Amino acid sequence: xxxLTMKWIEIVALxxxxxxxxxxxxxxxxxxxxxxxxxxxAKMNTTSHVAHLEKxxxxxxxxxxxxxxxxxxxxSMLSTLNGRREMETSEFGKYVExxxxxxxxxxxxxxxxxxxxxxxxxxxxxxxxxxxxxxxLDLDIPMQFKGTKYTRCFVGVVPKKRTSEDILLEIAKxxxxxxxxxxxxxxxxxxxxxxxxxxHNEVADETSEVLRQIGFVFSSDPTKHVPIxxxxxxxxxxIKYNSEIDESINKIKSYxxxxxxxxxxxxxxxxxKEKYIALNKIGLTKNxxxxxxxxxxxxxxxxxxxxxxxxxxxxxxxSPSENEDVPVLLENGEFSAPVESVAEMYSLPGKKxxxxxxxxxxxxxxxxxxxxxxxxxxVLMVIGTAIALKxxxxxxxxxxxxxxxxxxxxxxxxxGALFGSWFGDIVPIIYEQFLHIDAPNMALWFEPIKDPxxxxxxxxxxxxxHLFVGLGVxxxxxxxxxxxxxxxxxxIPIYIFVLGVAPLCAAVLVSVPTAATTIGKYxxxxxxxxxxxxxxxxxxxxxxxxxxxxxxxYNVASGYLSDILSYSRLLALGLAxxxxxxxxxxxxxxxxxxxxKGILLTIVFIVGxxxxxxxxxxxxxxxxxxxxxxxxxxxxxxxxxxxFHPLKVNTKYIKFKENN
Amino acid sequence: xxxxxxxxxxxxxxxxxxxAGIGSxxxxxxxxxxxxxxxxxxPSKFSKxxxxxxxxxxxxxYGLLAAVLLLSQIGLLKGELIPLTMAQGFQYFxxxxxxxxxxxxxxxxxxxxxxxxxxxxxxxxxxxxxxISMAAMVETxxxxxxxISILAINGLK
Numbered sequence: 001x002x003x004l005t006m007k008w009i010e011i012v013a014l015x016x017x018x019x020x021x022x023x024x025x026x027x028x029x030x031x032x033x034x035x036x037x038x039x040x041x042a043k044m045n046t047t048s049h050v051a052h053l054e055k056x057x058x059x060x061x062x063x064x065x066x067x068x069x070x071x072x073x074x075x076s077m078l079s080t081l082n083g084r085r086e087m088e089t090s091e092f093g094k095y096v097e098x099x100x101x102x103x104x105x106x107x108x109x110x111x112x113x114x115x116x117x118x119x120x121x122x123x124x125x126x127x128x129x130x131x132x133x134x135x136x137l138d139l140d141i142p143m144q145f146k147g148t149k150y151t152r153c154f155v156g157v158v159p160k161k162r163t164s165e166d167i168l169l170e171i172a173k174x175x176x177x178x179x180x181x182x183x184x185x186x187x188x189x190x191x192x193x194x195x196x197x198x199x200h201n202e203v204a205d206e207t208s209e210v211l212r213q214i215g216f217v218f219s220s221d222p223t224k225h226v227p228i229x230x231x232x233x234x235x236x237x238x239i240k241y242n243s244e245i246d247e248s249i250n251k252i253k254s255y256x257x258x259x260x261x262x263x264x265x266x267x268x269x270x271x272x273k274e275k276y277i278a279l280n281k282i283g284l285t286k287n288x289x290x291x292x293x294x295x296x297x298x299x300x301x302x303x304x305x306x307x308x309x310x311x312x313x314x315x316x317x318x319s320p321s322e323n324e325d326v327p328v329l330l331e332n333g334e335f336s337a338p339v340e341s342v343a344e345m346y347s348l349p350g351k352k353x354x355x356x357x358x359x360x361x362x363x364x365x366x367x368x369x370x371x372x373x374x375x376x377x378x379v380l381m382v383i384g385t386a387i388a389l390k391x392x393x394x395x396x397x398x399x400x401x402x403x404x405x406x407x408x409x410x411x412x413x414x415x416g417a418l419f420g421s422w423f424g425d426i427v428p429i430i431y432e433q434f435l436h437i438d439a440p441n442m443a444l445w446f447e448p449i450k451d452p453x454x455x456x457x458x459x460x461x462x463x464x465x466h467l468f469v470g471l472g473v474x475x476x477x478x479x480x481x482x483x484x485x486x487x488x489x490x491x492i493p494i495y496i497f498v499l500g501v502a503p504l505c506a507a508v509l510v511s512v513p514t515a516a517t518t519i520g521k522y523x524x525x526x527x528x529x530x531x532x533x534x535x536x537x538x539x540x541x542x543x544x545x546x547x548x549x550x551x552x553x554y555n556v557a558s559g560y561l562s563d564i565l566s567y568s569r570l571l572a573l574g575l576a577x578x579x580x581x582x583x584x585x586x587x588x589x590x591x592x593x594x595x596x597k598g599i600l601l602t603i604v605f606i607v608g609x610x611x612x613x614x615x616x617x618x619x620x621x622x623x624x625x626x627x628x629x630x631x632x633x634x635x636x637x638x639x640x641x642x643x644f645h646p647l648k649v650n651t652k653y654i655k656f657k658e659n660n
Numbered sequence: 661x662x663x664x665x666x667x668x669x670x671x672x673x674x675x676x677x678x679x680a681g682i683g684s685x686x687x688x689x690x691x692x693x694x695x696x697x698x699x700x701x702x703p704s705k706f707s708k709x710x711x712x713x714x715x716x717x718x719x720x721x722y723g724l725l726a727a728v729l730l731l732s733q734i735g736l737l738k739g740e741l742i743p744l745t746m747a748q749g750f751q752y753f754x755x756x757x758x759x760x761x762x763x764x765x766x767x768x769x770x771x772x773x774x775x776x777x778x779x780x781x782x783x784x785x786x787x788x789x790x791x792i793s794m795a796a797m798v799e800t801x802x803x804x805x806x807x808i809s810i811l812a813i814n815g816l817k
Contacts (some may be wrong), residue, residue, distance in 0.1 A: 065749050345789030452810055452811070453814065568804065569800070571807065572803045574808075575725060575810070576721050576725050580721060580724065583728055618714050618715075622792055622793075623799075626793060633744075
């Protein structure tokens with residue numbers, strides 16, 4: 001259970017089988033293709049294929065988004081947890097034959113969406129025009145109307161709000177023959193008024209001059225018809241646009257049951273794209289081809305057997321050389337596999353590293369539990385994750401993450417019970433305030449809030465154990481490599497030193513038996529001496545040895561002090577959950593009337609605890625990671641490994657039913 | 661004169677909740693602004709940036725924690741105030757300062773790291789774990805300050 005051993009595989013087979021063999025390997029998901037570099041061999045250029053398939057993928061994805069927008073399938077939030085649906089190979093073949101039809105559906109959908117977008121834009125355009133026309137609605141002549149044989153007509157706007165009298169008054173200043181002029185205000189607003197002025201030809205020029213002076217302008221978009229007719233036309237256009245949109249939406253909706261087929265097209269295109277990328281990497285001769293790549297040793301035998309029996313192929317398996325960039329694949333048991341993603345988040349194990357998951361898992365769950373530290377929340381986590389795992393068909397990393405939270409939840413219940421926290425102090429509150437009897441002691445160990453010093457020391461103790469385990473791993477790694485002296489001298493003095501200093505520091509906070517401090521004193525001195533004497537052993541100069549020794553001591557002392565202090569976050573987060581839960585309960589139990597208290601407590605409980613749980617879950621997750629990454633990994637782990645990326649069925653919606 | 665002791669002690673509790681809370685509020689706000697930008701481009705990154713946004717929020721909790729601890733210790737929560745001398749009140753006040761001050765500044769420093777982390781999520785969503793780890797580094801100092809405040813408050817019993 002750890003890093004899988006990788007082998008270098010070379011497959012030579014007949015050219016005519018190349019697609020079948022690559023497809024076979026894709027289904028097995030165990031070979032990472034390497035780009036075969038040899039000038040003597042030809043390469044197949046698949047770039048145009050890949051580009052074409054990428055276009056298909058994008059088309060399908062876009063079509064699916066359109067379908068989701070207009071005809072969303074009713075799915076609960078939780079059902080998104082469901083993994084890919086299974087598909088028989090025979091069914092797959094049937095779908096493949098229909099792929100052109102599916103592509104056509106996708107293009108149809110995209111075109112329909114385009115129609116909708118265009119019509120929506122047209123609607124906005126028309127509405128703007130309608131708004132501009134609205135002020136002219138009361139006009140019962142066309143806005144272009146210029147007059148009759150004996151009259152002139154002016155249709156336009158003047159600034160400011162004016163009545164017909166205002167305008168007549170202005171005109172009267174120059175031309176007193178008002179009986180020859182008729183002024184009508186169509187509509188008036190604060191900024192402008194729409195006016196129609198009809199006058200006899202005799203006074204037309206003067207009137208025009210007056211109007212110019214008061215800022216009259218002809219309407220910028222004059223109508224050929226009476227405005228109301230133009231308005232009706234606009235309204236008809238709107239109806240047309242809307243009906244086109246409705247029609248398109250209905251057409252899109254009619255495709256709702258084709259979503260499976262669109263998903264198939266996306267997946268099928270992804271499959272083929274990956275295949276073509278892989279095909280690009282193989283070397284070709286006239287009649288044969290060669291695939292080279294990495295394969296986990298564990299699965300190699302079965303794969304070779306299958307290929308050799310089904311095809312004419314020569315397969316060669318070798319161990320990769322030392323300086324080869326070998327990819328890393330982790331495989332762990334039920335208990336430690338869930339934390340693989342945490343290790344991956346930091347970095348995959350490098351060449352010299354071991355797989356840290358197995359050692360890390362126990363501490364991970366433990367620290368998470370101490371930080372969340374509320375049994376009630378733990379129970380909720382366990383129930384939630386267990387239901388999700390049982391009810392939904394969850395795959396891959398999501399499944400691992402849920403399992404991790406399941407184990408973390410179990411650990412939280414354990415620690416919460418030790419600290420006596422079940423949704424904070426809800427049990428004592430119910431006992432004391434509703435039943436009026438003394439609450440039983442909830443804590444199986446002790447209540448952190450009543451004795452934070454004890455909690456702090458416990459946290460440091462857990463931290464020391466954690467660090468020592470990390471150091472122990474580095475000891476074993478050095479020992480196995482044959483550097484036995486280094487293993488002993490790099491680790492043992494630190495053990496002695498830290499174990500010696502620990503009781504001395506604890507004595508500052510609590511009373512420690514004198515025997516312990518005395519032993520501690522001697523161990524600390526011995527540790528200091530050992531570190532000074534051995535840390536500089538690689539140097540030949542005596543003074544350099546001493547200098548490096550002192551420097552080593554400084555590093556150990558400051559490094560371990562800060563590392564161990566860092567575990568105080570167990571206390572901080574552990575206390576935070578319980579006390580904020582306590583505040584929630586306190587808020588709920590403020591009324592003295594029992595009925596009110598019951599109602600308020602229920603409401604506050606239902607709202608407050610999930611919030612507190614969410615915040616503290618996040619805190620526990622982040623800080624548990626940190627303790628692993630910074631304090632633990634720094635003792636033995638380097639990382640820098642490259643993830644194993646086999647050619648595989650990298651689909652989103654469907655997977656093949658394996659006929660084993 | 662006894663009353664002033666209580667006043668000072670409550671002052672301390674309020675300062676812890678106040679400054680750590682303000683720091684967290686500013687911090688969460690800062691990251692939220694950056695996170696919203698990412699979500700407009702790609703709504704699927706919501707959960708990742710949400711985690712980053714919440715990170716500077718813990719300082720406010722620590723301030724609250726210290727305040728609650730102090731208030732419960734001087735009996736305010738049960739309504740039975742324990743008389744404090746001026747000196748005792750002042751001691752409680754001082755004990756709250758680490759988490760009040762460090763809480764404020766570390767929340768903002770952490771928020772800056774988280775804002776930078778939002779940038780990581782925007783460009784390389786697969787590396788979001790590293791962004792979270794970096795922001796979590798800053799929190800250590802808020803935790804240490806809280807530790808001292810709690811130990812001091814607890815020790816004054």
